[in-house]
Amino acid sequence: MQSRALPYLLLLPATLFLLLFFLYPFVLVAWQAFATDEGVLTTKYFDKMISHWKFEKALTYTLLLALVVVPIQVALSLLMATLVASMKKGRDIILYIWTIPLGISDLAAGLIWLAIFEQTGFLNSILFSTGIIDEPMTFLGYQDKGMIFLAVVLAEVWRATAIMLVILVAGIGLIPKEYYEAAQVYGANTWQRFTKITLPLLKPSLQTALILRVILAFEVFAVVAALGGTNLPVLMGEVYNRQFELQDSHTAAAFAMLILLISIISTVFFMWTLRTPKEASL
Amino acid sequence: MSTAPNMVVGQSRVARWAFNGSVIVLCLWVLVPIYLLIANALSAPSEVTQFPKKMVPSFDTESVEFFLYFNGVGKALWSSVQVAFLTMVMSILIGAPAGYSLSRFDFRGKNAFRILVLMTRAFPLPLLALPMAIMFIRVGLDDTVFGLALVHTTLALPFAVLITFSLFSGIPIELEEAAWTLGCNRLQAFFKVIFPLVLPGITASAIFAFVVSWNEVFAAAVLTIEHRTLPAFLLQSLDVAPLHLKFAGGAVLVVPALIFIFFVRKYLFAMWGIANR
Numbered sequence: 001m002q003s004r005a006l007p008y009l010l011l012l013p014a015t016l017f018l019l020l021f022f023l024y025p026f027v028l029v030a031w032q033a034f035a036t037d038e039g040v041l042t043t044k045y046f047d048k049m050i051s052h053w054k055f056e057k058a059l060t061y062t063l064l065l066a067l068v069v070v071p072i073q074v075a076l077s078l079l080m081a082t083l084v085a086s087m088k089k090g091r092d093i094i095l096y097i098w099t100i101p102l103g104i105s106d107l108a109a110g111l112i113w114l115a116i117f118e119q120t121g122f123l124n125s126i127l128f129s130t131g132i133i134d135e136p137m138t139f140l141g142y143q144d145k146g147m148i149f150l151a152v153v154l155a156e157v158w159r160a161t162a163i164m165l166v167i168l169v170a171g172i173g174l175i176p177k178e179y180y181e182a183a184q185v186y187g188a189n190t191w192q193r194f195t196k197i198t199l200p201l202l203k204p205s206l207q208t209a210l211i212l213r214v215i216l217a218f219e220v221f222a223v224v225a226a227l228g229g230t231n232l233p234v235l236m237g238e239v240y241n242r243q244f245e246l247q248d249s250h251t252a253a254a255f256a257m258l259i260l261l262i263s264i265i266s267t268v269f270f271m272w273t274l275r276t277p278k279e280a281s282l
Numbered sequence: 283m284s285t286a287p288n289m290v291v292g293q294s295r296v297a298r299w300a301f302n303g304s305v306i307v308l309c310l311w312v313l314v315p316i317y318l319l320i321a322n323a324l325s326a327p328s329e330v331t332q333f334p335k336k337m338v339p340s341f342d343t344e345s346v347e348f349f350l351y352f353n354g355v356g357k358a359l360w361s362s363v364q365v366a367f368l369t370m371v372m373s374i375l376i377g378a379p380a381g382y383s384l385s386r387f388d389f390r391g392k393n394a395f396r397i398l399v400l401m402t403r404a405f406p407l408p409l410l411a412l413p414m415a416i417m418f419i420r421v422g423l424d425d426t427v428f429g430l431a432l433v434h435t436t437l438a439l440p441f442a443v444l445i446t447f448s449l450f451s452g453i454p455i456e457l458e459e460a461a462w463t464l465g466c467n468r469l470q471a472f473f474k475v476i477f478p479l480v481l482p483g484i485t486a487s488a489i490f491a492f493v494v495s496w497n498e499v500f501a502a503a504v505l506t507i508e509h510r511t512l513p514a515f516l517l518q519s520l521d522v523a524p525l526h527l528k529f530a531g532g533a534v535l536v537v538p539a540l541i542f543i544f545f546v547r548k549y550l551f552a553m554w555g556i557a558n559r
Contacts, residue, residue: 100543
């Protein structure tokens with residue numbers, strides 16, 4: 001009898017914890033977005049969110065960032081994963097170096113790229129020393145949103161490609177070696193082996209990586225704060241402003257619901273477009 | 283792990299050069315920005331704003347000292363360590379039993395629990411800080427180290443469950459059964475036989491939980507005022523802090539994480555492996 005209850009007893013703390021601190025709070029935040037303090041259902045917080053002048057900009061920049069950053073990361077992490085897979089010597093050390101950004105906080109990543117892009121930063125210094133410019137340029141000024149955007153893209157690609165890389169390397173490890181050997185016997189070149197074997201068999205890993213990465217992209221916050229301050233509004237930054245600076249937790253919750261909504265839409269999208277039929281899985 | 287056939291050997295020199303070249307460029311892409319931050323942190327404040335800037339630091343500790351003695355930094359560092367430590371302890375104490383249970387037993391509801399864990403991946407978790415802020419005010423946990431650690435544990439717990447699950451799965455149940463036949467009860471068998479074997483992995487998983495908490499910005503900034511952690515402190519001083527303070531702070535944030543990740547690198551794959559099936 002004791003042994004039949006044991007697995008449940010062991011799971012109990014984790015289950016309770018996740019119910020209390022994960023599922024319940026999400027119900028709570030939805031309630032916060034749709035109801036007043038007196039408990040009356042309302043859409044006024046959403047109206048307030050939508051009518052704010054920064055709303056459209058924040059939504060556009062957040063989506064645009066994901067749209068630009070994620071495809072670059074897919075290409076880059078696929079390249080890195082295939083390079084790692086065909087490495088004989090030094091695989092471990094290269095993989096360690098490439099996964100270093102996994103341990104770096106988004107705020108620190110923003111500060112790292114600030115060291116490069118600020119007015120007396122390394123980019124200006126190099127351009128000046130090589131005689132390309134005569135005086136330091138202001139890259140991250142409020143009038144130059146394009147440059148801030150570019151800096152955020154670079155910082156995001158730099159910081160968060162490692163997550164996809166780890167998932168893809170694990171996925172390539174699951175592909176049987178024999179497939180590649182057979183393809184080689186029939187004369188398939190490197191590119192053909194990549195498109196005909198690696199890519200199709202990597203689809204489940206690619207799906208996982210994309211779902212995770214896009215959700216993280218919608219949460220972009222500290223990198224933008226470090227590089228652009230409030231010059232480049234993003235959704236998560238607006239949540240922070242509402243909640244912390246303005247103490248308006250209802251509108252903050254409305255923004256949170258919007259982030260949740262686009263996260264769910266993207267998850268469903270990747271689950272559907274990259275689905276693998278049961279009989280085709282490894 | 284590596285399965286794809288070697289494409290370097292037996293191919294043209296051009297291909298080999300292209301291969302090595304891309305590997306080196308990608309390594310530099312990761313390492314150079316970190317070097318630049320650390321070079322900044324190891325320069326005197328006057329050198330940080332000097333133009334054009336030198337690529338090699340003067341190894342002056344004035345910036346770092348200025349940062350460490352700056353009003354509020356010591357307190358923030360201490361809060362960071364406390365929160366990260368609590369997160370580490372809670373996520374292992376709660377996560378490891380779950381990982382063990384998943385790896386050793388077949389029971390009804392197992393799949394439901396796995397879905398619950400994987401679901402955490404499909405939600406923007408930092409948003410939890412909003413409802414928690416309200417919850418914590420009600421129960422008197424607002425602006426406390428423990429309250430923030432609870433939120434960070436929610437972030438770290440799924441990883442702890444997945445890593446420990448894969449650790450325990452890698453140890454044959456026969457080892458435990460042998461201990462039982464030799465007179466150990468379940469608990470003794472676990473602590474005498476299994477625990478020493480999984481200890482390195484558990485440590486890695488604990489370190490990872492520490493790093494998750496150490497790095498987290500959003501929830502920390504929303505939930506704490508008096509007990510701000512280092513990332514929250516840095517975020518809130520972005521507008522006012524001089525450059526050398528920001529860079530020294532960034533470096534203090536990065537260096538421990540670098541060391542920690544080095545020690546857990548073997549286990550990085552266990553965290554995501556399960557999601558691939």
